[in-house]
Amino acid sequence: MGSTMSKKYRDPFDLFDELFREIEEEFERFEKEFMRLGKEEGAKVYGPYVYGFRITVGPDGKPKIEEFGNVKNFKGQPIISEEREPLVDVIEKNDEVRVIAEVPGVNKDQIKVRVSGNKLIIQAQGEDRKYYKEVELPTDVDEKSAKATYNNGVLQVVMKKKPQQETGTEVKIE
Secondary structure, eight states, X not given: OTTOOOGGGOOHXXXXXXXXXXXXXXXHHHHHHHHHHXXXXXXXXXXXXXXXXXXXXXXTSOEEEEEEEEEEEETTEEEEEEEEEOOEEEEEETTEEEXXXXXXXXXXXXXXXXXXXXXXXXXXXXXXXXXXXXXEOSXXXXXXXXEEEEETTEEEEEEEBOOOOOOSOOOOOO
C-alpha cells in the first residue's frame, strides 16, 4: 500500500489535522485584521471576541461544522457583531422538538423566545452580553405548546410537533 493511499481511505485524523491547520491560518488572518481595524480612527471596538466551533458527524456520515460566537467570516474578512450566536442543539424525538441553547451571563427575564412555524428566534441582552440566533426547526411545531426553562446559563425550549395532515383527495376505485 505505502504512501500512494487514495484520499478515500485516508486516516480520518489527517482530515482533522488539515482542518485545524486551516482554522489556525484563519485565526492568524483574523488577528491581523483586528489589529488593523483597531488602529483605525473612530473604529467601534467590540469585545471580547468570541469564536468557537463544533464538529459532529451527520446522518449521511459527513462531518458538519457549526460555528458560534460574535466573529463571522465574510468574503475572507472578519465581521464582528455585538451579538453572539449561541451554541444550539436541536433534538427531535417522538412528538416533540427540543432546542437547547447556551446563553450564559444573562437573567431569564432578559431572554425573549419567539416561535413562528418552523423557526425559533432567541434574543437575550444582559449587562455586557447580547445573544441572537434564528434556529431552523426540522418540522412545523404547535406554537402554543412551547415551554421554556432557563437554568445555569442553559435555555431549553420544548415544543410539540404539529400533526402531519394528509393532503389530497381520496379516489374511489370503481
